[in-house]
Amino acid sequence: MNTRKGSKINQLLQSQPKGVVFLASWLSKNGYSADLQKRYRKSNWLQSIGTGAMIRTGDEVDYQGALYALQKQDTSYIHPGGKTALSLLGKSHYLELSKKKVILFGGKGESLPAWFQNHDWNVELNYYQSGFLPKEFGLTQIESKSFTLQVSNAARALMECLYLAPKYQDLYECYEFMEGLNNLRPKEVQKLLEVCTSVKVKRLFLFLADKAKHSWLNHIDIDKIDLGEGKRSIVKGGVYIPKYQITVNKDLGLNDE
Template identity: 65%
Template sequence: MSTDNRLKINQLLSDNPSGIVYLSSWMVGQGYSLDLQKRYRKSDWLTSIGTGAMIRTGQDVTYQGAIYALQEQAGLSVHPGGKTALALLGKSHYLQMAPNKITLYGGADERLPTWFLNYDWGLELDYHGSSFLPPEIGLTEIEHKTFSIKISNASRALMECLYLAPKKQDLLECYQLMEGLNNLRPKEVQKLLESSSSIKVNRLFLYLGEKVNHAWFKHLDVSKIDLGEGKRSIIRNGVYDSKYKITIPKELANDEL
């Protein structure tokens, strides 16, 4: 390998944090041709983890390093959300969490690349693509070793949980999660609810917020939130709440938690 090419790979590795995935398409845009990338793999500087993705040889790369690449190199809105985000934020310590499962969210037209799906991250991936919330709001950055990634903040994370309820997320657990969110920012919650296109999520979030009776709930302007028209049957054989026009679990309605 020529001195110039060696200097170039050193520059790439020094300019970027350790423990991340390098996307081949992004590298081409940075001036690293496909042929040059092939030379770096042959010289054992980089190791392929699937078509279009590489890591620095010898480094232990976790799913966070892959999320970093999707966000910073591919410009995707894919992010840890729901219960995973709440766990990362320390908001779900009293709930039963699957230690080897992470929940990711992205836009309705976004898909996890094949290399991400096929690589063994040592955990189960649970991905949901939806556009019920805009991709640019309700996110916060968390540090992971040498870099940071965007994840859902607590308000958005709970809304993502409610989006999956009741088929893929237990509503009683959502209530328990809401109980722990006593310090949400009213303006932040208001913006998310006004931006949400899911009537189910909006009604359930307000129902749970009011039931828990957190101080921030009193500062919301419900008149600006789209609650739709008519009744919504959330679950079968539930109890009907006339204010929010939803059916909810009997245990939740009767405070049998």
């Protein structure tokens, strides 16, 4: 009996990489009943970090290990986005003077579980639900410690930055990010721009790419992208860019007509 118990817990621990969360719902689906989970906690194999979530006792788990569980043990599309994704992709190098800020995006109506929100991951979590881009578009896999994690690719990440601008994300910083994206794939960008429902994001993205003089912009078919109608004021007291019918920061509008 003890051998069978030992074998079952060993199978469980070997089934998932180190540094990740175990969802109680996933455990139940894979033959580990609530009573068995309780025994594992009592025997100190697993420890609870909140209702519905456990980790290996003594394991070091960060927010990425929690996201792994949401993505791989559940069907969540919650992922690192914006400048967090750009940083993970090596496209942005920024330092936070205080506790590290992490930007997460999820689909419309997709909430972070309470255990995720309440646990101290030693980062400041900023979570945004939005449907301005389809949740399955523009995602890529990165290697993170002992597992892979789904994050926004560079084009989607920048669009997420622009979605947050100017209230939660500095627009000039978005331009600095755009300057470094000189090797985006036109087909991927085209697809994202066509499915994006935010006129603000699309106009700003094209404007910044134009300002950065990226060659891939020449391969984008603007006629297939719905840029809406009328003028859009992104910031007050800024400079108007007639080509894209937007008002942006004065420092961004310099040398533009």
